[in-house]
Amino acid sequence: MYRKQVRRRRAVLTLLIIGSFLLLTVTYGQSSGGLQRGVSTIFSPLQDVADRALKPARDAISWFDETFDARGENGHLKTQLEQAREQAVAGQEALQENAQLRKLVELDRGPALAASAYEPVTARVIARSPTVWQSAITVDAGSGDGVRVDDPVISGDGLVGRVASVEGGSAQVTLITDHASAISAKVVPSGVQGVIRPDVGNPEVLILDFIDSSRGVGVEQAVVTSGWRAQGLASLFPPGLPVGEVTHASIVEQKASEQVELRPFADLANLDIVQVLTGGSRG
Amino acid sequence: MIVTPWIFARLAAIAILGVLLQLSFFSRVELLHTSADVLPALVVSLGLLGGSLTGAVSGFAIGFLVDCLLVAPLGASSLVLLSTGYLAGIFRERFEIHSALVPPLLCMGLTLFAEAGFGLVQLMLGVDAPVSPLVLRDLLLKSVYAFFLGWPIYLILRRALRPALVEEPRVTRRRQPTVLGA
Numbered sequence: 119m120y121r122k123q124v125r126r127r128r129a130v131l132t133l134l135i136i137g138s139f140l141l142l143t144v145t146y147g148q149s150s151g152g153l154q155r156g157v158s159t160i161f162s163p164l165q166d167v168a169d170r171a172l173k174p175a176r177d178a179i180s181w182f183d184e185t186f187d188a189r190g191e192n193g194h195l196k197t198q199l200e201q202a203r204e205q206a207v208a209g210q211e212a213l214q215e216n217a218q219l220r221k222l223v224e225l226d227r228g229p230a231l232a233a234s235a236y237e238p239v240t241a242r243v244i245a246r247s248p249t250v251w252q253s254a255i256t257v258d259a260g261s262g263d264g265v266r267v268d269d270p271v272i273s274g275d276g277l278v279g280r281v282a283s284v285e286g287g288s289a290q291v292t293l294i295t296d297h298a299s300a301i302s303a304k305v306v307p308s309g310v311q312g313v314i315r316p317d318v319g320n321p322e323v324l325i326l327d328f329i330d331s332s333r334g335v336g337v338e339q340a341v342v343t344s345g346w347r348a349q350g351l352a353s354l355f356p357p358g359l360p361v362g363e364v365t366h367a368s369i370v371e372q373k374a375s376e377q378v379e380l381r382p383f384a385d386l387a388n389l390d391i392v393q394v395l396t397g398g399s400r401g
Numbered sequence: 402m403i404v405t406p407w408i409f410a411r412l413a414a415i416a417i418l419g420v421l422l423q424l425s426f427f428s429r430v431e432l433l434h435t436s437a438d439v440l441p442a443l444v445v446s447l448g449l450l451g452g453s454l455t456g457a458v459s460g461f462a463i464g465f466l467v468d469c470l471l472v473a474p475l476g477a478s479s480l481v482l483l484s485t486g487y488l489a490g491i492f493r494e495r496f497e498i499h500s501a502l503v504p505p506l507l508c509m510g511l512t513l514f515a516e517a518g519f520g521l522v523q524l525m526l527g528v529d530a531p532v533s534p535l536v537l538r539d540l541l542l543k544s545v546y547a548f549f550l551g552w553p554i555y556l557i558l559r560r561a562l563r564p565a566l567v568e569e570p571r572v573t574r575r576r577q578p579t580v581l582g583a
Contacts, residue, residue, distance in 0.1 A: 127454050134461045134483050141465075141476030146526060157469035161421070165470070168425035179430045186433075245424035247471050248438045249516070250539050251523040254471055256424070283472045290472045297523075297530040318528060319536030322434075387431050 155285050158256075162244070162288035166258050169244040180388065236270075236356060236395035239263045243389045244288065250319045253293035255279075257392060260287045264396040268354050273392050276360035276383030277301070277343060281394060289394070293386055294361070295321045302353055303361055304344040305335050311344055314361060314380065321387060324362055324380040335378050339364045356398060402451035408565040412447070415561060416459060419443045420466050435539050437546035439554065440467065441515035442508040444482050446555040448489025449504055450562055456486025474526065481518040485511050501552075508551025513544040 145151060241259035259265050261284045269281045271291045279293040292299060294316065301314040303326060312329040326341060341364065345357025362380035372378060402408070419440060427437045440463055448456025464479030489511055498504070517540060524532075559566070 130454055131457050131483075131487060134457055135480065138461065138464075138476040138480035138483065141479065142474055142526075143476075145475040151475075154469045154472050154475065157466070158472065161470055164417075164421055165425055168421045172422075172426040176426060176430050179432065183430075183432050243429070245470065246428040246436075247473070248423050248428045248436065248440065248467070249519055250536060251520060251528070252471065252473055254473070256470070297528045300529075316530045318530050318532045319539060320533035323533070325531065387434070388429075 155283070158283075158288060158290075159285045162256070162258070162260075162285065165244045165256060165288075166242075169242065169258075236398040237264065238272075238393040239265060239396050240391060240393050241265075241289075242391055246389075250321070251297065253279075253296035253299075253316070253321065253386070254282065255291050255293065255389060255392075257289050257291055257394065258287065259394055260285050260289050262286050263394075265289050265394050266396065269398070270355045270359065270395045271392050272359060272395065273384040273389060275385065276362065277355065278384050278386065278389065278392055280354055291392070291394075294324065294382060294384075295386055301355060301361065302344045302346055303341050305329075305339050305341050305364065308333060308335060308339065310335050312377075314341070317379075322381060323365075324382055325377050326364070326380055327377045329372065329376050329378065334369065335364055335367045335372060337364050337367050339367075341380055356395070402455050402562070402565045404451075404455070404565060408562065411561060411565075412455075412459060413462075415443070415447075415558065416463050416466065420463060420470065423467070424470060432546070433542060435542040435546075437550060438512065438516065438543050439547070439550055440464075440478075440482065441485050441512040442547045442551045442554050443558075444486040444515075445489040445508045445511045445551065446504065446558045448486040449493045449498070449507065449555065450558055450566060451490065452494055453487050453490030456488075456490035457483045458486075460484070460486030477522045477526070478519070481515050481522060484518065485515045488514070504555040505548045505551040508554070509544045509548035512547035512551075513540060516540045516543050 145154075239259050241257035241263075243255050244258050245256035247254045257271070265281055265284050267281055267284055271278045271280060277294060279291045279296070279299065281289050282292040283290045294301060294314065295318075297316060297318045299314075299316055302311070303314045304311045305326070310329050310333050312326040315325050315327050317323040317325055326335075329335065341361045343353065343355040343357055343359040343361060345353045345355055345359075360383050362382040364378050365381045366379035404412070423438065423440050427439050430436060444456060444460040444463060447459045451459075460482035461479045464477075464482040465475065467473070467478045468475045489507060492507060520536065520540070
């Protein structure tokens with residue numbers, strides 16, 4: 119009797135392991151299948167309800183965490199504020215740069231989106247992936263709202279990611295901190311171009327890679343999407359969307375590895391409301 | 402565990418509720434820049450209560466549901482969580498749970514195993530970007546959170562699944578009557 123049980127247990131375990139590998143083999147590297155879309159469609163109203171019901175609890179815990187962080191950040195921010203004041207007084211150039219950044223933050227009214235055919239669709243974040251290996255969120259706007267795969271997603275602060283898959287009433291968004299993400303971008307005002315890649319496991323850092331090391335990039339310079347278009351192909355993102363600011367850019371590192379570190383403008387850990395830019399042309 | 406249709410329905414409800422809570426609440430709340438992952442602790446608790454088969458099957462199902470909802474490659478979370486549930490079940494079948502610290506400690510250890518396993522599966526599937534050493538901080542903090550969340554999860558599940566649990570007879574030590582002065 120006991121042996122029979124053990125044999126059955128092993129058979130089920132073997133079956134499950136084979137099933138997992140089969141699923142991985144069949145579905146890896148493909149876009150979402152009908153099964154995933156179906157399950158996601160069934161559960162998205164439940165996720166929506168859970169998101170709304172749990173928001174007060176989330177906010178309460180976030181308040182504790184933010185208070186804890188704020189104490190550490192206070193001194194650092196004071197130093198930064200002093201530096202910013204000195205720079206603002208020092209010259210007209212810094213003021214112009216400041217004005218440029220302000221314009222970039224006003225995304226919807228700014229030239230980056232006003233000149234393009236994108237229509238922003240506001241959506242609420244209803245779920246988030248539990249591991250650092252997949253940076254993805256689910257939003258409550260889907261194909262019924264005009265959302266399509268590869269549409270850019272922004273928050274009030276800057277670029278958040280792009281739509282990876284869409285159902286009727288929800289969509290999965292791959293964040294810019296996901297390992298599969300790569301965005302062509304440029305530093306303003308110097309115009310140095312590069313590709314933004316994530317630093318997996320560290321959502322507060324992005325890497326601007328493959329930059330022209332002969333042109334210096336300075337700390338606190340803003341990085342925006344470059345939005346290239348060539349030979350019928352075009353970037354997924356419109357030009358001029360703010361992505362982040364340079365936080366670490368030593369000359370030695372720029373020369374040696376042709377990369378600098380950025381901090382994303384968008385608070386990717388606490389996303390609540392985002393906008394999906396629908397209807398844009400992508401060559 | 403005696404799985405009747407009613408208990409099966411409860412197990413399914415627990416799995417769905419656990420996944421929804423994880424995606425809508427725990428993943429979106431960060432303490433010390435890391436969010437808690439309760440799914441390995443949930444699977445460990447089910448394995449501890451129901452044995453290796455229950456642990457493995459529930460791990461597979463929960464992983465499958467997570468992958469479906471996040472539109473991630475199917476099978477990755479299933480593989481990791483079924484191994485986690487199976488190991489927890491094997492522990493229950495081979496050793497007796499004497500101390501109240503065993504479930505949270507096991508949740509902590511097996512969450513570490515699950516997170517490392519998930520990272521390993523992702524690395525094998527291909528990660529196109531550099532990996533930060535902060536992944537280790539995330540891994541360790543998630544295990545610590547699992548220690549604190551593991552005990553209430555275990556207690557709640559034990560209460561929810563009580564009708565199905567095979568109770569082991571309690572060994573109680575009888576006091577010998579003593580005679581004063583003897």
